Amino acid sequence: MYSDRINALPPYLFATIDESKAKMLAKGIDVIDLGIGDPDQPTPSHIVESMCQAVRDPATHRYPSYTGMLEFRKAAARWCNETKGINIDPEGQTLTLIGSKEGVAHVPLAFINPGDVVLCPDPAYPVYKIGAQFAGGEPFTIPLLEENDFLPDLDAIPADMLARAKLMFINYPNNPTSATADRSFFEEVVEFSKNNNIIVVHDNAYSQMVYEGYQSSSFLSVDGAMDVGIELFSLSKTYNMTGWRLGFAVGNEKLIKGFGKVKSNIDSGAFDAIQRAGITALTGSQQCVSDMNRIYEKRRNALLKGLHGIGLDVKPPKATFYIWAPVPKGYDSMGFSQLLLEKAGIVATPGVGFGPYGEGYIRFALTQSVERINEAVIRMEELRI
Numbered sequence: 302m303y304s305d306r307i308n309a310l311p312p313y314l315f316a317t318i319d320e321s322k323a324k325m326l327a328k329g330i331d332v333i334d335l336g337i338g339d340p341d342q343p344t345p346s347h348i349v350e351s352m353c354q355a356v357r358d359p360a361t362h363r364y365p366s367y368t369g370m371l372e373f374r375k376a377a378a379r380w381c382n383e384t385k386g387i388n389i390d391p392e393g394q395t396l397t398l399i400g401s402k403e404g405v406a407h408v409p410l411a412f413i414n415p416g417d418v419v420l421c422p423d424p425a426y427p428v429y430k431i432g433a434q435f436a437g438g439e440p441f442t443i444p445l446l447e448e449n450d451f452l453p454d455l456d457a458i459p460a461d462m463l464a465r466a467k468l469m470f471i472n473y474p475n476n477p478t479s480a481t482a483d484r485s486f487f488e489e490v491v492e493f494s495k496n497n498n499i500i501v502v503h504d505n506a507y508s509q510m511v512y513e514g515y516q517s518s519s520f521l522s523v524d525g526a527m528d529v530g531i532e533l534f535s536l537s538k539t540y541n542m543t544g545w546r547l548g549f550a551v552g553n554e555k556l557i558k559g560f561g562k563v564k565s566n567i568d569s570g571a572f573d574a575i576q577r578a579g580i581t582a583l584t585g586s587q588q589c590v591s592d593m594n595r596i597y598e599k600r601r602n603a604l605l606k607g608l609h610g611i612g613l614d615v616k617p618p619k620a621t622f623y624i625w626a627p628v629p630k631g632y633d634s635m636g637f638s639q640l641l642l643e644k645a646g647i648v649a650t651p652g653v654g655f656g657p658y659g660e661g662y663i664r665f666a667l668t669q670s671v672e673r674i675n676e677a678v679i680r681m682e683e684l685r686i
Contacts, residue, residue, distance in 0.1 A: 306435055311427075318401040324647050327383050331489050333677045335604075335665040336648035338476070338622060340541040342596070345589040349539060351581035355574035360518070366568035369397020369549070373576040377534070377549040380583040384509070385519035387649040393554040394527075401535035403550040404560075407533075407567060408469060408502055409436035417453050420469035422453055422653060425658030429470040441466065444658045451480035455493045463497050470556050474506040477655050477664040478625045480619030481515070487523040487591050496544040500556060501530030508550075509590050510537040514596045515619040521552055524677055531556050538622070539590055540582045543580075547571055547579045553657055576651050597622045600667040601675055607678025611686050622667040625652075629686045634663055645680035 318336045323330050343349075355361050361455055368374070374397060378389040389395055396405040405428045409419060411474050421429045423442040430440040441462050443453040454470070466555035471490060473482035503520035509519055521532050531552030537543040550560060564570075601617065601624065608615045615626045628637040634651035641647040641663075650666070652659030669677070 309434060310431060314513060317654075318650060319647060321642060322324075322473040323535030324645060325519075325642060329644045332642075332648060333669055333673050334645045334648040335669060335674075335677065336650050337668075338538070338643075338666045339543050339668060340538060340593075342593060342666045344541045344545070345582075347544070347585055347589075348578050348582045352545075352574055352578035355577035358574070361573040362686045365573045368572050368574055369395070370569060370576045370580075372395055373580050374549070377551065377672055378585040381519070381521075381534075382552055385522055386592070387519050387521045387551075389521075390535060394551055394557055395563070395579040396557050397552045397571050397576060397649075398533065398535075398548040398550055399568060400537060400546040401533045402503060403546070403568075404548060404550055405429060405470070405502075405504060406432040406435065406531045407563050408560050409433050409438055410567075411563045412468055412500055412556075413438040414421050414467075415469075416465070418466040420458065420466050420499070421431055422475075424662070425472065425613075426468070426476050427655065429472075429512075430656075433468075436469075439465075440659070441482065442656065443469075444476070445478060445480070446566070446658070451475060451478040452482060452486055456483070457491065457507075457600075458530060463499075464620075466497065466499050466511070468500045468502060470502050470504060471495070471520070472506075474505075474507040474510065474620035476621060477623055477652065477659065479621045479623050484518050487518060487520045487526065487607065488517075491523055491525045491529060495525065499529070501526070503530060503532045505532050506535040507538060508534065509594075510597065510622055511594060511620045512601065512617075513619065515653065525527050527553055529553065531560070536579055541593065542579075542582070545575050545578070547575050551682045555590055597667050599671055600669070602668065603671045603674045604665060604678070607675070607681065610678070611681050619644075624667070626663055626665065628652075628661060628663050632659055637663055640684065641681070645684055646679070647677050647680060 303543040374391040374395040378391040409432045413436040417438045419433035419438045433440040445451040535548040561616045634653045638651040652662030
């Protein structure tokens with residue numbers, strides 16, 4: 302019944318986690334969900350109010366622009382300049398997305414022919430490989446290893462793969478490892494891209510989720526990056542707008558144009574009322590972002606203390622709202638996540654769900670209150686791991 306491309310896909314990780322969680326809830330078990338990275342706090346009120354006003358305007362009820370409202374793209378370009386120090390043309394170098402997941406999934410369709418290689422990090426957000434497969438491409442795994450600070454070893458990619466490679470995904474601050482990258486890494490990527498004629502797509506969805514004064518870099522802020530790639534930004538995590546589905550791509554004009562051709566043939570653009578709310582988010586006070594980061598930092602510290610207390614060697618992340626922890630000796634990632642769910646009522650994501658190189662780790666999302674995280678810690682201590 303199904304197409305070969307569907308039959309080739311593994312079960313989508315987070316859908317499987319939802320099913321397991323539902324079974325536990327059906328048994329009446331109090332579940333603490335530290336699995337999927339879905340912010341638990343509401344969208345800031347000034348953004349919600351902007352949406353309410355916009356949705357009452359009949360002008361927003363018509364088909365939106367395929368490339369996005371120019372006013373939203375101008376706001377996105379201005380935000381990029383203010384937060385990342387990069388100059389973006391809102392007309393030729395900016396494209397509105399229906400969330401960055403949509404962007405990740407669709408961008409290979411613009412550039413990948415059957416048999417082309419797409420360089421995909423591992424462990425990583427599963428949609429990088431899935432998007433490559435849907436486009437007929439061949440995903441090639443580039444391992445992210447702890448001994449390399451979860452940065453890819455570009456020199457280790459085989460020459461025969463480089464000869465066929467046309468696109469590469471990178472993602473820093475990183476999901477799931479929480480690793481960060483400095484400008485020197487991005488400079489290495491630009492040189493690598495130019496030497497091998499490879500398009501770079503930097504998924505920068507967690508750019509503003511930072512702690513203790515850390516500021517994440519933009520790939521496009523490096524000299525030459527605008528020649529070889531694009532960067533994807535999301536309003537989902539930064540502004541607690543996961544359900545709203547809004548993001549944007551910026552970068553090389555030819556790449557943005559090609560990407561835009563795909564979108565104009567697949568979707569009809571983001572709802573204008575949501576884009577107006579997005580303008581409010583991007584141009585208004587960013588205090589709401591700072592406030593959320595302080596909340597996540599307190600949660601991070603509480604969970605780190607608990608994980609250290611049960612003997613797990615976990616490094617404090619400087620960004621994202623994830624903690625990437627090694628599993629205890631004697632467990633693999635699936636076994637440990639099942640133990641946490643079945644014996645402690647805690648949902649966490651097994652590292653192998655992000656790819657083979659995620660084996661041996663588990664990911665916790667900081668999407669519960671400090672009180673609930675402390676309860677999760679008590680439950681883990683009672684397991685006597």
